[in-house]
Amino acid sequence: MSSILTNTSAMVALQTLNSINDNLVKTQSEISTGKSIESAKDNAAIWAISKTMESDVAGFNAISDSLALGESTITVARSATETVTNLLTEIKGKVVAAQEENVDRAKIQTDIKALTGQINSIVGAAQFNGLNLLKGTDDVNILSSLDRQSNGIVNASNITVERQDLSTAAGSYGTGTSLNANATASSGTVSATGNTATLTVASAGDVSGDTFNIDVGGTALAVTGLTGDQDAAATAISAAINALGLEGVSAGASGAVVTLTSTRAFEDTTLSATSAGTGITASATEVAERAEAVTFSASANVNEGDGYRVTLGSDVFTYVAGKNENFQDVANGLKTAIDAGGVTGVSTQVSIGDSGEAILKVDTTGADVSLAAVGAAGGEASGGLFGLDNIDVSTAQGADAALASVEILITNSIDAAAALGSSQGRIETQSSFIGKLTDSLKAGIGTMVDANMEEASTKLQALQVQQQLGVQSLSIANKAPQSILSLFR
Structure with missing residues (x-):
């Protein structure tokens, strides 16, 4: 049946052409935007995932800036600490020179004060954007990552950098x-009084021909050629010990008893004695240090x-x-x-x-x-350099004390530089990882939402041909009612 009111062919042709035009518009949009999923209506699930990942990328970009700032701050502190270590080494050289008697300690002390002032200046200036890691003890947290859990909760992770206080504060x-x-x-x-131990020679009446083997502080001696009784033996043993010239060690005899006195401050003095026959007894195996x-x-x-x-x-x-x-x-x-x-x-x-x-x-x-x-x-x-300001080599006692003190300060400075270097290395590693992670996230987002340009180009050409055919088909369908006029001629 033919009808001039309802043109079914035209309706079908028009629907086909509309569908082709819709696909053509979508393909042209993909080509112009480069995305196959531009909005939630294109694919709600994929669009939501991509937007979440894009927000993470933005967060990681901010983290990269945070890590860069933290790394710069630590670099300043580490460089300052290494410089301080070098200056402390110079001070050590001055302190060693002051151990010599024939030097001008006053001039050496002036040099040390100048170097100390330079160290204090460096520590005070070792800041980046107002943050000084060489003063105080509070930890510094540097934002290092965003950790997204499966339930969508996001937690921030930090790298904790410990301050290395190199001030001279008391x-x-x-x-x-x-x-x-x-x-x-x-x-x-x-007390300055020395500690003592005794050697007691056994009563023998006559010690002639006997040999006494004495060991004092690791130095052995044999007392021979004796004549007389135990008192004479004690006197000879005392004289032999004194003849050794051991630093801080002296002996004295009273009757058959030899009293050994040690004024060694930080060293025990071992003691032992034997004899070939008479017998001798030590009251202790060592004389304790005086300190x-x-x-x-x-x-x-x-x-x-x-x-x-x-x-x-x-x-x-x-x-x-x-x-x-x-x-x-x-x-x-x-x-x-x-x-x-x-x-x-x-x-x-x-x-x-x-x-x-x-x-x-x-x-x-x-x-x-x-x-x-x-x-x-x-x-x-x-502070980690506590005592630096008080180093004084102007006297022999001060020079001796300063040597041990500066060694401690150098150790503290080296430890501080090592700790900061370790933290800097960790931040560099994290920064590199964040960069790679960000690239991976961007690639993943692109895989989900980016258009396949080769496919889109081919599809565009096909749709353009389909559009032309659709227009022709609709034109033919629109002419069909005109054929009905021939029935009325």
């Missing part, structure tokens, strides 16, 4: 929990702000621990404080005991001085 002693139990003084007095000791706990922990004080007579010396320090650091800090105090005749040494405990030894060659040690929590930490 810190402040706290008023918190008592830490007295962690520091024990061996005696209430440091008194402050022994720190081998089991307790050291927290930031824990302060310890050593009192020598009327002088009080304080050190307040910083972050991640231990009792050896505390002992070294107190040694630095005491050495810089310039107490006449007083010298110090730090050692580690058999159980791993840190020991601060204090000796005097002058008047006896009282000794006490206390501790308290809640203080403000001393």
Whole structure:
């Protein structure tokens, strides 16, 4: 049936042409935008995923900037620390030169003060955008990543950089929990009097022809050719020991007893004796070092702000621990404080005991001085270069003390540079990873939403041909009702 009211062929041709035009518009949009999914209506699920990933890419771009800022800040601090280490090494050279008697210590001290001022200047200037990692103890967090969980929750991750305080600040002693139990003084007095042990020759009446083998501090001697009784033997043994010329060791005889006296400050003196027949007895296997000791706990922990004080007579010396320090650091800090105090005749040494405990030894060659040690929590930490300002080589005692102190300071500076270098390396690695991760995310987004341009080009040409055919088909369909006119002629 033919109808002039309903042209089914034209309707079909028009629908086909509309469909072709819609596909053509979509293909042209893909070519012009480069995307196959431009909006949520194109593919809601893929569009949502791509937008989430795009937001992550934007976040990682910001993280790259954060890492770059953090790396620059650490680079400044590390470079400053390495420079400080070099200057401390120069100071060490000056201190070593001051050990010589025939030098102008005053001029050397002037050079040391100039170098110290330069170190303080460098530490103060080692900032980037106002952040100085060489002052204070608070950690610095650098944004390093965004971690998206499967449930959509996003957490920020940080790289924690520990400040390396290289100031010369003395810190402040706290008023918190008592830490007295962690520091024990061996005696209430440091004395210049030497320690003693005895050798007793057995009563024999006649020691002629006997041989006495004596060992003092690892030096052996044989006393032979004796005549007389045990008292004569003791006198001969005493003379033989004195003839050895051992530093800090002397002997004296009274009757059959030889008294061995050692004024060695930081060294025990071993002692043994045998005889071929008469017999000789030592009261001890060693003469203890003269120095008194402050022994720190081998089991307790050291927290930031824990302060310890050593009192020598009327002088009080304080050190307040910083972050991640231990009792050896505390002992070294107190040694630095005491050495810089310039107490006449007083010298110090730090050692580690058999159980791993840190020991601060204090000796005097002058008047006896009282000794006490206390501790308290809640203080403000001393700087990593504490004691640098007080190095004084203008005297022989000061020069001797400064050598050990500058070694400690150099070690602290080297440790600080190493820690900062490690943090910088970690940030560089993370920055490289973030760059690669961002590229991977962009590639993934492109795979989902970018148009295949080769396919789109081919499709465009096909649709253009289909469009032309569709127009012709619609034109033919529109002419069909005109044929009905021939029925009425």
